[in-house]
Amino acid sequence: MQKIAPFTPPRPKSLGPLSALLRAAITRDGNLIGLLPKEVYRVSSGTIGYSRRSIIILNDPKVVRTILTDPTDIYPKNDLMVGAVAPLIGDSIFVSHADTWRKQRAMVAPAFTHMRLSAAFQSMTGALSDFEKQLERDAGSGTPFSLDMAMSHLTADVICRTVFSTTLKSQIAKDVFEAFSIFERSVAHVEIRRLIMDPPWNDIPQHEHVLEACAKIRDCLGQLLDSHLQPGANYKDIAADIIGARDDDDKPFTREELIDQLGVFFLAGHETSASVLTWCFYVLATQPDIVARVREEVEAIAGDAPLKLSHIRDLHFARAVFKETLRLYPPITFIPRVAAEATKIGKRKIKKGAMLMIAPWVIHRHHDYWDKPDEFDAERFMPEREKDIIDGSYMPFGLGPRVCVGANFATIEATLIIAQLARNFDFSMQPGQTVRPVARLTTRPAEQIILRAKRR
Numbered sequence: 001m002q003k004i005a006p007f008t009p010p011r012p013k014s015l016g017p018l019s020a021l022l023r024a025a026i027t028r029d030g031n032l033i034g035l036l037p038k039e040v041y042r043v044s045s046g047t048i049g050y051s052r053r054s055i056i057i058l059n060d061p062k063v064v065r066t067i068l069t070d071p072t073d074i075y076p077k078n079d080l081m082v083g084a085v086a087p088l089i090g091d092s093i094f095v096s097h098a099d100t101w102r103k104q105r106a107m108v109a110p111a112f113t114h115m116r117l118s119a120a121f122q123s124m125t126g127a128l129s130d131f132e133k134q135l136e137r138d139a140g141s142g143t144p145f146s147l148d149m150a151m152s153h154l155t156a157d158v159i160c161r162t163v164f165s166t167t168l169k170s171q172i173a174k175d176v177f178e179a180f181s182i183f184e185r186s187v188a189h190v191e192i193r194r195l196i197m198d199p200p201w202n203d204i205p206q207h208e209h210v211l212e213a214c215a216k217i218r219d220c221l222g223q224l225l226d227s228h229l230q231p232g233a234n235y236k237d238i239a240a241d242i243i244g245a246r247d248d249d250d251k252p253f254t255r256e257e258l259i260d261q262l263g264v265f266f267l268a269g270h271e272t273s274a275s276v277l278t279w280c281f282y283v284l285a286t287q288p289d290i291v292a293r294v295r296e297e298v299e300a301i302a303g304d305a306p307l308k309l310s311h312i313r314d315l316h317f318a319r320a321v322f323k324e325t326l327r328l329y330p331p332i333t334f335i336p337r338v339a340a341e342a343t344k345i346g347k348r349k350i351k352k353g354a355m356l357m358i359a360p361w362v363i364h365r366h367h368d369y370w371d372k373p374d375e376f377d378a379e380r381f382m383p384e385r386e387k388d389i390i391d392g393s394y395m396p397f398g399l400g401p402r403v404c405v406g407a408n409f410a411t412i413e414a415t416l417i418i419a420q421l422a423r424n425f426d427f428s429m430q431p432g433q434t435v436r437p438v439a440r441l442t443t444r445p446a447e448q449i450i451l452r453a454k455r456r
């Protein structure tokens, strides 16, 4: 079996609180992880002192579980995030609260059952095969490519095919994708300033061009939806499942509500997967031992045959690479909640309006829960070691009732993409690049990573 040398991938240098704040002010790249002082990776909780609102960071897995599974509805999602995404996804499953959310979750979850995932797998392989053709052309001509853009295209294509049975090549899907890029570039920048300066529940004025991008996306999603709503339409995809869903009073979603929900799949379903796959392929482009081990495994499980869903289950190492990348670069860097009323967590008094920062980025690198926390070691997630992971210290998909509805979908998608591309291509970094993670809408490299591919 291929031996793997220890390796520590990039992270922001940990500074003291003031220096961290100064660095964030100087770089002005909206990077929340750059703001975190070095102590935060060693304490069970603490306050972030330079904000007008009370911000409490909670690192203790037991406390985190209490908040994320609280049945009394006093910890809604963070108002800044809800305000930022509202023009795109309204009051849909990702942001809604209490009974509204419970009703939506019950209607949406069946679209992600095993049966639907088997059908989705065909769409995933279709998107991947088209992607490989493009990569082969780039490889043949020696053209370098942006890893970030490539992964965004691939995962957006997967979402278009699985949700709407259309490909990203269609003009309408291209329009959604472009407008989405504008939206995502702007939202995170608003946040740092507001987090520090604004009192809770302040209205968030969005820039005009962001609102235009949201309107454009919703219009395109509406057109894609209308093709499904035509009499006699016979689609077998996620959109069709959501259209067919009924609540307890046998009522379906309205057209506007459908656009909200389908917008979530675009927002939550492609950007997150693109983020983690960008980091996975950064690792694969720089760590030949890991690539060799993935190839060894793919050959042992599937030989030369095309990868099937039944193979994906057995690709333990490829999946462990995905999980370890999710640990070090969780796409959803922070899972913040707000205390809707004054309360107590343990002995700590919590003011009404306080922001409760649950940070996968921090908990996944916390010295109390992980051995050599900053080191990339995919073996942590191999079956014989995974059982030792401390309960609640790993939460890339969240925890409790609001855990990501697409977690299995994303795991199958990423394992397939890692295995298939590592099997068929060698990747290398264009020389002279500095890779620096930043927290935007998801955890991303500050500058795009440029790779070259070579067909094996």
Ligand code: HEM
Pocket (backbone or CB within 6 Å): 077, 093, 094, 095, 105, 264, 265, 268, 269, 270, 272, 273, 276, 330, 331, 332, 335, 336, 395, 396, 397, 398, 399, 401, 402, 403, 404, 405, 406, 407, 409, 410
């Ligand atoms: C690697 C990929 C992904 C990651 C890391 C991820 C992460 C997360 C996290 C952390 C949450 C919980 C947020 C919170 O509690 O505040 C969440 C919720 C959600 N995700 Fe994902 N996600 C991924 C892929 C997907 C995909 C592929 C879909 C759908 C196609 C999806 C749909 C959703 C939805 C609808 C919710 C809201 C669930 C609810 O509140 O009931 N996600 N995701």
